[in-house]
Amino acid sequence: MCTHHTEKIAIDGSGKGAQGWFGVQHAAVYVDHAVHAQFTHTLNIDFANPDLGPAARVAVELTEESALALADAIHKALDAAPAGLASVNQK
Amino acid sequence: MSDALRAETVTITGHNDDEIEAYLARPLDAAPFGGVVVIHHMPGYDAATKEMVRTFAANGYAALCPNLYAREAPGASPDDAAATVRASGGVPDERLVGDVDGAAKYLRALDGANGRIGVIGHCSGGRQTFLAAVSLDIDAAVDCYGAFVVNTPPAEFPLKATSLLHRAADLHCPLLGLFGAEDGFPGPDEVKILDEELTKLGKAHEFHTYDGAGHAFFAVDRPSYRVEAAVDGWQKIFAFYGQHLAA
Secondary structure: OOOOOOEEEEEEEEEEEOOEEEEEEEEEEEEEEOOOOOOOEEEEEEEEOHHHOOOOEEEEEEOHHHHHHHHHHHHHHHHOOOOOOOOOOOO | OOOOEEEEEEEEEOHHHOEEEEEEEEEOOOOOEEEEEEEOOOOOOOHHHHHHHHHHHHOOOEEEEEOOOOOOOOOOOHHHHHHHHHHOOOOOHHHHHHHHHHHHHHHHOOOOEEEEEEEEEEOHHHHHHHHHHOOOOOOEEEEEOOOOOOOOOOOOOOOOOOOOHHHHHHOOOOEEEEEEOOOOOOOHHHHHHHHHHHHHOOOOEEEEEEOOOOOOOOOOOOOOOOHHHHHHHHHHHHHHHHHHOOO
16 A cells, blocks of 8 residues: 555664765655565655755665664664763763 | 557646656557556655556556656655655645646546546545546455545644545546455544445445555555555455456
C-alpha cells in the first residue's frame, strides 16, 4: 500500500549524501514501497535538509527486522556511553 | 503505421496556470492519434513511468506524463522529489485535476491529434485517474489498483484525500479497472463495492481482477511484478483505448 502516514521529527546532526556532508534538519520515518530494496514494502527513513533542496537527503530502506534491530542497536550504543556525551548540550 | 516515435521533456500549463515539466512521446506517422495522460505513481516521475509513456507512443498514441512534483522539487531525481512531496503533505486533489486538464489540453492541441483523451494511473495514480474521470471531460480512463477510491483513508492520514465513491455519479467516461486479487489497497471488497456502485448508476465500466497478483503487478522493476497479469493487462488497456480513443 502507499501509506501516507509519516513520522516526522526535528533532528540535529549531519548526513553524507551525493554532494558530500550537510546538516540535517528532520527525519521522516514511514512504511511504504521501496525504491531500491527488493521488497515490496520497507521501513524507510529520510534524513533531510529542505533548505538545501530535495537532493539534500540520506535515505535508507530497511526490512521490518532490520529497522527494529537498528533501533535496538541505537539504544544499546547510547546506553554504553556516558549519558549526555552525544547530547545537543555536550558534556 | 511504423513504430517510430519522438520522446522528450516539454513544458505544459498546469493547475493555476503554473508552467510544469512533462514527458511527451508521440508517434511520428500514426495521425490522427488519440492522446493518453499518464499519471505517475507516488514514487514519482520516474524511468518506469516514462517507459510506459513511450509504450503508448509505440502503439499509436501521443502520451504525456506531467511531473506532479515539479513545483516542490524542480530538477530533482524522482526519489528525492517523492520524498520531498511526501514530507510536505502530498499532491492536493484540486491541483492534480488542474494538471491533468492542462496535459489533456496540450495533447488535444498537437498536430495530428484526433481530440480524444484517455487517462491512466497506477497506485496513487489510479485514485487520481478516477478523480480526473469524475472531474474532467475525457473519453476513457484506466484505474490500475488505485486505493482509497472507495474506503476512507486511515484517521492519521495527513492529506486532504478522501474516498471518491460519492463522486461516482459524475463519471463522464468508460472506466477500465485492473486489480490484483491479493492486493489489500484496494482490497477485493473495495473493488466489488465500486463495481456494484457503477453498475447501479449505469456507468460503463470493465473490471478485471487477477489471481496471483497483488499491488503494483505492472511494475517491471519491482518484486511485485507479475508477468501474466501485466501482459494481459496491457492487452486489455490497448483494446480499451482502441475502442474509445479512435477518431
